[in-house]
Amino acid sequence: MITKLKDFLGLDIKTDKYKKSDDALFGKVSNFKKPDEWVRSTCGYCGVGCGLYIGVKDGRPVYTKGDPTHPVSQGTLCPKGLTEHEMVDSTNRITTPMIRKDGKLQATEWDETFSTVSQQFKEIQAKHGKGAVACISTGQLLTEDFYTLGKFVQLGLESNNYDGNTTLCMASAVMGYKQTFGSDGPPASYEDFSHADVIMLIGANIADNHPILKLHIAKNKKITGKKPTIIVVDPRHSKTANMADIFVPLAPRSDLALMNGLCYIILEQGWEDEKFIAERTSGYLAFKKHIMSNYPPQEVSHITGIEVKELYELAKVYAKADKALSAWTMGVNQSSIGTDTVSAICNLALITGNLGKEGAAPFSITGQCNAMGTREFGFTSSIPGYRNFASGTDRAIFADIINVPTELIPTQRGYAYPQIIDAIDRGEIKALWIVATNPLVSFPDQNKLRRALKKLDILVVQDAFMSETAELADVIFSAATWSEKEGTYTNSERRCNYAKKAVEPLGKTMSDANIVIEFSKYFEGKHELLFKDLKSSRDIFEEMKRVSAERLCDYSGMSYELIEELGGIQWPCNTEYPQGKKRLYTEGFKCNTQDGRAKLLAVDWKPLAESCNPSFPLTLNTGRTVEQWHTRTKTKTISLLNDLAPEAWVEMNPKDADKLEVKSGDRITIGSSRGEVKNIIVKVTEVVREGDAFVPFHFSEQLINSVIIADFDPKSFEPNFKQCAINIYSQAHPEGIEQKVKISGELSYQSIQTTTKYIKEKEES
Ligand SMILES: Nc1nc2c(c(=O)[nH]1)N[C@H]1C(S)=C(S)[C@@H](COP(=O)(O)OP(=O)(O)OC[C@H]3O[C@@H](n4cnc5c(=O)[nH]c(N)nc54)[C@H](O)[C@@H]3O)O[C@H]1N2
Ligand SMILES: Nc1nc2c(c(=O)[nH]1)N[C@H]1C(S)=C(S)[C@@H](COP(=O)(O)OP(=O)(O)OC[C@H]3O[C@@H](n4cnc5c(=O)[nH]c(N)nc54)[C@H](O)[C@@H]3O)O[C@H]1N2
Ligand code: SF4
Ligand SMILES: [Mo]
Numbered sequence: 001m002i003t004k005l006k007d008f009l010g011l012d013i014k015t016d017k018y019k020k021s022d023d024a025l026f027g028k029v030s031n032f033k034k035p036d037e038w039v040r041s042t043c044g045y046c047g048v049g050c051g052l053y054i055g056v057k058d059g060r061p062v063y064t065k066g067d068p069t070h071p072v073s074q075g076t077l078c079p080k081g082l083t084e085h086e087m088v089d090s091t092n093r094i095t096t097p098m099i100r101k102d103g104k105l106q107a108t109e110w111d112e113t114f115s116t117v118s119q120q121f122k123e124i125q126a127k128h129g130k131g132a133v134a135c136i137s138t139g140q141l142l143t144e145d146f147y148t149l150g151k152f153v154q155l156g157l158e159s160n161n162y163d164g165n166t167t168l169c170m171a172s173a174v175m176g177y178k179q180t181f182g183s184d185g186p187p188a189s190y191e192d193f194s195h196a197d198v199i200m201l202i203g204a205n206i207a208d209n210h211p212i213l214k215l216h217i218a219k220n221k222k223i224t225g226k227k228p229t230i231i232v233v234d235p236r237h238s239k240t241a242n243m244a245d246i247f248v249p250l251a252p253r254s255d256l257a258l259m260n261g262l263c264y265i266i267l268e269q270g271w272e273d274e275k276f277i278a279e280r281t282s283g284y285l286a287f288k289k290h291i292m293s294n295y296p297p298q299e300v301s302h303i304t305g306i307e308v309k310e311l312y313e314l315a316k317v318y319a320k321a322d323k324a325l326s327a328w329t330m331g332v333n334q335s336s337i338g339t340d341t342v343s344a345i346c347n348l349a350l351i352t353g354n355l356g357k358e359g360a361a362p363f364s365i366t367g368q369c370n371a372m373g374t375r376e377f378g379f380t381s382s383i384p385g386y387r388n389f390a391s392g393t394d395r396a397i398f399a400d401i402i403n404v405p406t407e408l409i410p411t412q413r414g415y416a417y418p419q420i421i422d423a424i425d426r427g428e429i430k431a432l433w434i435v436a437t438n439p440l441v442s443f444p445d446q447n448k449l450r451r452a453l454k455k456l457d458i459l460v461v462q463d464a465f466m467s468e469t470a471e472l473a474d475v476i477f478s479a480a481t482w483s484e485k486e487g488t489y490t491n492s493e494r495r496c497n498y499a500k501k502a503v504e505p506l507g508k509t510m511s512d513a514n515i516v517i518e519f520s521k522y523f524e525g526k527h528e529l530l531f532k533d534l535k536s537s538r539d540i541f542e543e544m545k546r547v548s549a550e551r552l553c554d555y556s557g558m559s560y561e562l563i564e565e566l567g568g569i570q571w572p573c574n575t576e577y578p579q580g581k582k583r584l585y586t587e588g589f590k591c592n593t594q595d596g597r598a599k600l601l602a603v604d605w606k607p608l609a610e611s612c613n614p615s616f617p618l619t620l621n622t623g624r625t626v627e628q629w630h631t632r633t634k635t636k637t638i639s640l641l642n643d644l645a646p647e648a649w650v651e652m653n654p655k656d657a658d659k660l661e662v663k664s665g666d667r668i669t670i671g672s673s674r675g676e677v678k679n680i681i682v683k684v685t686e687v688v689r690e691g692d693a694f695v696p697f698h699f700s701e702q703l704i705n706s707v708i709i710a711d712f713d714p715k716s717f718e719p720n721f722k723q724c725a726i727n728i729y730s731q732a733h734p735e736g737i738e739q740k741v742k743i744s745g746e747l748s749y750q751s752i753q754t755t756t757k758y759i760k761e762k763e764e765s
Contacts, residue, residue: 039502044482047366049491061085095507118522134161138436139368142487145512150379160414171716173364176342182592187584188361195359196325203331207239257605259344261300265315273353290602323359340603372490416717440468441631445710465633480505616725648702661732675706
C-alpha cells in the first residue's frame, strides 16, 4: 500500500525533497500492524462517499483500503481516505471533557461538564430569552448525530438560532434548487458522468477535491464509445482544467452572466428543446423576454471576458449534445449571487431538456461527507424531511410523527450563521455551542468573529480534535469520531451510505448523538419528551425513516442491512422504489411546485461588492488542495499529507510577479482593507490570470480569512469567499502593485483570451 500511495501522489522517493515524508512512511512500515479484523464502512472526509474497509488491530484502526464492491469508488480511495485510520488516534485528539479553570482548560468528568453548561444555559435563557443560546453545527457528523442535535436545540433548548458550516458551503445550491424545483435535492447520479456527451464543470476543481469522481468520467468512453467533451469554467487553470477540452477562464464571479448569455444564443439560434419547455417548465415567456432584452452576447462578453465567437461555440457544443451534464461546487455557491447562479445553471439545463434522463442534469456536488444529511434532517433551514417552518400543515404533521406538541415546532427559521455572529456582537446571543466546525479559521469575517466571541458568557466547543476554536472554549465536549460510531452519511448523489462502528470511542469521548442525549437529561423533562425511545443509532434511524416517509427524501424503505447489501441507497427509497432511485424529475416525476413543473427564472448578474481599486488592484481567490482537509485538524498530523502541503502559498501570474520583482520561493504580504497576512511563499504560475491571485484557506498560520470580504448572498447567507480586492507587498515594492484600474461597478478586466484547445482544433479541421 505504501508504494501504491507514492505512485498515486507521484512522489519521487529518491529526491531529498520528500525525505521527511519517506522517513515517516518507512517508519510506518517498520511499525506496520497487520489488522486482525476488517470492518466495511464509508469514508468520513468528502461528499463523494467512497466505500472502504477499516483494518482493526487491538481495538484501534490501523489500516484503510478501498471496497471494490462499492458502486461509487470501486476499490479506489484518494490520499485522505487511504490515511484516514491515522487521524483517529492522532496526537491532537481530544480524549476527555474539559472546563476552563483559572484560565486553563482542564480535564474533568462528563457530569461536572453537563451540570456546569446546563446551569449556565438555563440562567442565560431565563434572563435573556430562549434565543440567547445559539448553536452552530456542521456537515461532518452522521445523520443520526445531526438529527439528534437539531431536535434537542430546536425542541429541547427551544432556540431556533441554529445553523451550520453548511451555510459557508452548500446553502446557495439548496436555495437555488428550491427556487427552481420547489425543493432541494440534487437530481443526478455519479454514473451520469459516464453517460454524458458533454460535461461542464463550473467552479468545481474535482481533481483536488472530489478526485474519485474522475473514475466515472474515465469510464465514459468505454460505455458511450466516444470521449465526452469536457468543459471547465473557472478563472483559474486548476488541475481539473488539465482535463478540459474547452477551458473557459471567465472573469471572477461572472458565471451567471455566462449562463444567461448561453441561453440567449440558444434561443436566438432556435437550439432550445421546445417540447421539454412546453411540457416540463413554467415561466418561459417572461424568462425569454428577460434574457433577450438583457443578455446579448456583446454584453456578456464584456462581463465575462470571453469573446463573442467563443460564446457561440460554447453554446453550440452544449445545446447540440444529446446529454449534457453540468456540475458545480464552490466557485458557484460561494458568491453573493450564488443562489441565482445556481438557478441560471438550471435554466440552461431546462431550456435544452437536460433533466431527468441518463447523463443529463444540473448537478450540485456536495463538499463535506454529510452535507446532504444535514439538508434532509438537519433542522437548520428547514424541518426534517424537507418541510417548511412556515407551513402549519408541515409543523403539525412533523409534531404528530415524533409525538411532541405542535406549538413546540418553530414557525420560522432563526438566525443563519453570519446573523448568529452579528447577534453575538450586538450582545443579543450570550451562549454559543459550536459542534464540529472551526470558525476561527473558516469564517470570512475574522475581525468581527473574534470580537464577538469575546463577548459571550459561555463558549462550548464539541470536537474530536484540538482546533483553534476549541482552544478558546470555556467548556469542551469531547466527541468520538469516524470509525468510533455507527450511522449514515448521504453523498452528493443522494446515496445514503452506512458507516459502521469499527472501534470503541477513545478515552472519555462519546458519539455526538450520545453527548446530546446525555446532556438532555440535565434539562427537566426534555429527555423523556425527545429521546425516551432513542436508545441506539438504529432507533434514531427508524425515527428518521418515519419523519421522511412520503417526502422527496424518503428513507422509509431503507435499513442498515439493505444499505450495506446494496453499497448505499439513493433516496427516495420506499415501496415504489424499494432499491432507491438514480434520478429525480424523470418523466412523470413532478417538481414540488404548484403545477409540478420546474421554473424558468429571470435572474441577474451583479457586479462584485468590492471591485479592484488603485489601493487594492488584484482579485483574491481562495480554495483547497488535495492533501489538506479544511482547517487541518484531521490532516496536519498525518505526515504523508502534511509534508506535501505544509504551509499556505500564493499563486501569482508572471506579469504581476514582475511588477513586484518577486520569484517563486520569495515571501510576500497580502493585504486588504480588512487585514493582512504576512510571510506567504510565492508560486509564480500562469495558472492564475494577470490581476488574480489564489491562496488555499487551510492554514491558520497564514489566516487568509482575515483578508476576505464579509459579503453574503441575501437568499442563502453564503459568504462570497472567492473574490475580494487585495494588494501584494514585496520587499522590492513595499507599496504593493500600483495600477490604474477602471472603477465603474464593472469588472476591471479587458482582454481575456480563452485557451480553448477544442475550438482551435475545430477551426483547424
Ligand atoms: N482535499 C480536499 N477535498 C475537499 C475539501 C478539502 O478541504 N480538501 N473540502 C470539501 C468541501 S467541504 C467542499 S465544499 C469541496 C469544495 O470543492 P471545490 O469547489 O472544487 O473547491 P475550491 O477549491 O474551494 O473551489 C473550486 C474552484 O472554484 C474556482 N473559482 C473561484 N472563483 C470562481 C468563479 O468566479 N467562477 C468559477 N466558475 N469558478 C471559480 C476556484 O478557482 C477553484 O478552482 O471540496 C470537498 N473536498
Ligand atoms: N476562504 C475560504 N474559507 C472557507 C472556504 C473557502 O473555500 N475559502 N470554504 C468553506 C467551506 S465550503 C467549508 S465546508 C468550511 C469548512 O470549515 P470548518 O467546518 O471550520 O472545517 P473543518 O476543519 O472541517 O472543521 C470541522 C471540525 O470538526 C471536527 N470533527 C471532526 N470529526 C468530528 C466528529 O466526529 N465529531 C465532532 N464533534 N467534531 C469532529 C474537526 O476536528 C474540526 O475541528 O470552510 C469554509 N471556509
Ligand atoms: S474522494 Fe472523498 S470520500 Fe473518497 S476517499 Fe477521498 S476524501 Fe474519502
Ligand atoms: Mo464545504
